[in-house]
Amino acid sequence: xxxxxxGSMAIDSVKTPYGKRDESIGGSATYFSISxxxxxxxxxxxxxGADFPERELxxxxxxxxxxxGVEKKEGETFRWKGEYHxxxxxxxxxxxxxxxxxxxxxxxxxxxxxxxxxxxxxxxxDLQLSVLEQINSPKLVACDTMxxxxxxxxxxxxxxxxxxxxxxINDAELCSLAKEKNLLTAAKKIIKLGPSTLVVKRGxxxxxxxxxxxxxxxxxxxxxxxxxPTGAGDTFAGGFMGFLTLNGMNANNLRNAxxxxxxxxSFNVESLSYDCLKTLDKNNISxxxxxxxxxxxxxxxxx
Amino acid sequence: xxxxxxGSMAIDSVKTPYGKRDESIGGSATYFSISxxxxxxxxxxxxxGADFPERELxxxxxxxxxxxGVEKKEGETFRWKGEYHxxxxxxxxxxxxxxxxxxxxxxxxxxxxxxxxxxxxxxxxDLQLSVLEQINSPKLVACDTMxxxxxxxxxxxxxxxxxxxxxxINDAELCSLAKEKNLLTAAKKIIKLGPSTLVVKRGxxxxxxxxxxxxxxxxxxxxxxxxxPTGAGDTFAGGFMGFLTLNGMNANNLRNAxxxxxxxxSFNVESLSYDCLKTLDKNNISxxxxxxxxxxxxxxxxx
Numbered sequence: 156x157x158x159x160x161x162g163s164m165a166i167d168s169v170k171t172p173y174g175k176r177d178e179s180i181g182g183s184a185t186y187f188s189i190s191x192x193x194x195x196x197x198x199x200x201x202x203x204g205a206d207f208p209e210r211e212l213x214x215x216x217x218x219x220x221x222x223x224g225v226e227k228k229e230g231e232t233f234r235w236k237g238e239y240h241x242x243x244x245x246x247x248x249x250x251x252x253x254x255x256x257x258x259x260x261x262x263x264x265x266x267x268x269x270x271x272x273x274x275x276x277x278x279x280x281d282l283q284l285s286v287l288e289q290i291n292s293p294k295l296v297a298c299d300t301m302x303x304x305x306x307x308x309x310x311x312x313x314x315x316x317x318x319x320x321x322x323x324i325n326d327a328e329l330c331s332l333a334k335e336k337n338l339l340t341a342a343k344k345i346i347k348l349g350p351s352t353l354v355v356k357r358g359x360x361x362x363x364x365x366x367x368x369x370x371x372x373x374x375x376x377x378x379x380x381x382x383x384p385t386g387a388g389d390t391f392a393g394g395f396m397g398f399l400t401l402n403g404m405n406a407n408n409l410r411n412a413x414x415x416x417x418x419x420x421s422f423n424v425e426s427l428s429y430d431c432l433k434t435l436d437k438n439n440i441s442x443x444x445x446x447x448x449x450x451x452x453x454x455x456x457x458x
Numbered sequence: 459x460x461x462x463x464x465g466s467m468a469i470d471s472v473k474t475p476y477g478k479r480d481e482s483i484g485g486s487a488t489y490f491s492i493s494x495x496x497x498x499x500x501x502x503x504x505x506x507g508a509d510f511p512e513r514e515l516x517x518x519x520x521x522x523x524x525x526x527g528v529e530k531k532e533g534e535t536f537r538w539k540g541e542y543h544x545x546x547x548x549x550x551x552x553x554x555x556x557x558x559x560x561x562x563x564x565x566x567x568x569x570x571x572x573x574x575x576x577x578x579x580x581x582x583x584d585l586q587l588s589v590l591e592q593i594n595s596p597k598l599v600a601c602d603t604m605x606x607x608x609x610x611x612x613x614x615x616x617x618x619x620x621x622x623x624x625x626x627i628n629d630a631e632l633c634s635l636a637k638e639k640n641l642l643t644a645a646k647k648i649i650k651l652g653p654s655t656l657v658v659k660r661g662x663x664x665x666x667x668x669x670x671x672x673x674x675x676x677x678x679x680x681x682x683x684x685x686x687p688t689g690a691g692d693t694f695a696g697g698f699m700g701f702l703t704l705n706g707m708n709a710n711n712l713r714n715a716x717x718x719x720x721x722x723x724s725f726n727v728e729s730l731s732y733d734c735l736k737t738l739d740k741n742n743i744s745x746x747x748x749x750x751x752x753x754x755x756x757x758x759x760x761x
Contacts, residue, residue, distance in 0.1 A: 339682040360663040361677055370753050372677035374664055379642040410756035448758055450673050453713035455751055
């Protein structure tokens with residue numbers, strides 16, 4: 156099976172209570188594809204400027220990520236500057252420069268049009284729709300979004316939600332999208348609009364899965380040294396979709412995909428940018444999955 | 459095995475976005491003992507005023523709760539008035555009247571001194587210490603506390619923490635007690651001070667258990683109609699301690715105790731005061747435990 160990701164590649168400046176870096180590499184599609192690459196081959200469609208460091212492209216290629224859909228344009232790469240205060244669940248955006256991303260019109264190379272699994276990272280829902288139109292007959296389409304589009308492009312977003320299989324979204328955004336205060340009520344409402352599956356990211360509080368009238372929920376993997384949560388949601392989505400692409404979609408695979416997503420995100424927050432993912436190998440992932448399984452395990456006792 | 463709870467019985471006035479009631483029955487020991495009574499026989503030591511409704515005492519007795527340690531005094535019962543806004547994790551206290559609780563000096567009746575399991579609900583740590591001195595040789599002592607005592611009676615609280623087996627506390631209070639920002643770091647620090655086991659209540663985000671260098675974590679049971687979270691933490695502790703008293707303490711029982719605590723708390727939030735617990739039976743608990751088990755279940759897939 157093949158996995159295609161469409162989204163942003165960025166140069167970030169990030170400051171957290173535990174670290175600071177200017178000109179670090181970020182972007183939803185970057186985090187997603189590195190994370191997914193531990194499970195499956197990933198193809199990437201995105202746009203970068205002339206200033207995107209060559210060594211980072213080399214790293215992505217070393218992870219067997221197909222960059223033939225990454226367009227290099229004159230001008231600067233999309234830039235995000237943000238900081239986190241004590242509550243690391245909240246990113247405070249200080250500056251956003253769209254740069255070459257402003258006129259991003261994703262064109263899917265011919266070789267990618269028959270992809271099986273498609274992930275539409277958090278970009279303008281009109282662009283997500285245009286990508287969907289270019290793919291022949293994907294087996295599974297997942298999509299992420301954010302408040303900016305929920306408020307600013309609600310009609311287009313609702314259309315994309317009605318066309319996809321899996322919506323991956325954080326808890327506050329889900330409630331905002333569904334115009335509901337209760338997470339469970341919001342989830343039921345969104346499931347009715349089209350997606351068979353809903354994955355709710357809850358940051359340090361874990362994740363929930365809604366599928367086939369069943370719910371699955373896990374806490375986050377507890378991490379002592381949270382350095383930088385940037386990209387954690389995309390890293391989660393990468394592990395989730397990577398695992399599904401490798402194993403196919405069924406109820407138990409979806410549940411394991413949530414766990415692998417959680418495991419991948421737990422590595423990502425332990426360093427600035429994606430430093431931690433750079434030195435990771437399959438054994439680390441396997442070990443943490445085992446450790447997480449022990450944390451979740453109990454033998455049932457009925458009273 | 460026998461379980462003794464020492465704490466407050468109160469008359470509350472509560473307003474939430476979904477309901478409002480003046481003169482409803484509350485108090486940490488009340489919620490705790492009703493919840494625990496579904497698992498084991500409970501004895502209660504507390505103080506009430508002449509205004510405490512007779513019918514509520516009759517209800518507690520109908521749950522086989524031994525009230526011979528509940529002192530009835532001239533004057534009014536302890537009163538708490540509070541409200542919850544949209545974020546129901548935070549209680550806003552509008553008024554507290556200690557009344558007969560002001561001079562509460564818990565005296566443990568002779569018949570209770572040989573109790574096996576002891577729960578010290580959230581009261582002045584000096585009173586918790588005085589209770590501990592009156593019990594002969596308890597097999598297991600658990601204790602709850604709150605920020606008020608962490609800030610105001612830190613020395614006494616630290617002493618009680620060093621003497622007990624299980625500390626049951628919420629996440630923010632744990633961090634405050636340990637003077638640490640990270641929950642995991644805070645947990646490790648507190649475990650070193652004495653308790654073999656730490657249970658961290660995280661409200662709508664579930665609970666964590668630290669025991670014998672292992673961690674167990676569960677999300678909350680998702681509830682669509684959260685009416686009133688008052689007493690949820692004490693109801694959790696009641697289910698937790700009730701299950702342990704019934705089954706004894708070992709690693710797997712502790713994990714199941716966390717789950718039963720979570721199940722009991724999920725019922726409690728579905729109504730004002732403890733209305734929901736009043737109509738509950740063992741089958742309801744068993745069914746929700748099964749439902750929760752399905753929500754937590756997955757078959758491991760190693761990549």
